Amino acid sequence: MNSDIKEVLYTREDIKNIAEKIGSQLTKDYAGKNPLVICVLKGAFLFMADVVREIKTYAEIDFMDVSSYGDGTESTGEIKIIKDLDVPVEGRNILIVEDIIDTGRTLNCLVALFEHRKVASVKICTLLDKPDRREKTVKPDYVGFKVPNEFVVGYGLDYQGFYRNLPYVGILKPEIYKNN
């Protein structure tokens, strides 16, 4: 699996450090606000686990499974809600935790959905931001790292279901996905 990686961008240590930094900011920003912290499955599961353990104030957590249509390296439009939240969100302060913002379609749709559900506030925390690929407006509030316009995997991010268990973020060798 490691041999499919062209370059390691962020190690587990880098990610641990940035999660601590973001977590301490979130602790300040959300003190007294009882946020609902939402993990967007599946990609955000590891980063979510890191970040919530660094939030030192009351916070509820929930999970949503959304997927862009299609299953290659290109996302193809609208999102599909596979699993919705367990709790109502009207009037809540929502923090969405994501692994990556790429074209922005997923988060653009999700933010619109939460606004439609009349939340008090909605903010975005993402491990990775790939701004060069943006098609839809998304303004992340907490960003771990900006990544170049390359297909990255690991630490939750997949290619066709694999590589999520890599303990780092790396660039996938193009020959891996170009052969498919």
Ligand SMILES: O=P(O)(O)OC[C@H]1O[C@H](OP(=O)(O)OP(=O)(O)O)[C@H](O)[C@@H]1O
């Ligand atoms: O900004 P975008 O172009 O919309 O891309 C970002 C989204 O794509 C990935 O999810 P995916 O739909 O592949 O599902 P997964 O999290 O289960 O891997 C990623 O986890 C983000 O949710």
Ligand code: HPA
């Ligand atoms: O670079 C990426 N890697 C994995 N999944 C993704 N979903 C959007 N962009 C990416």
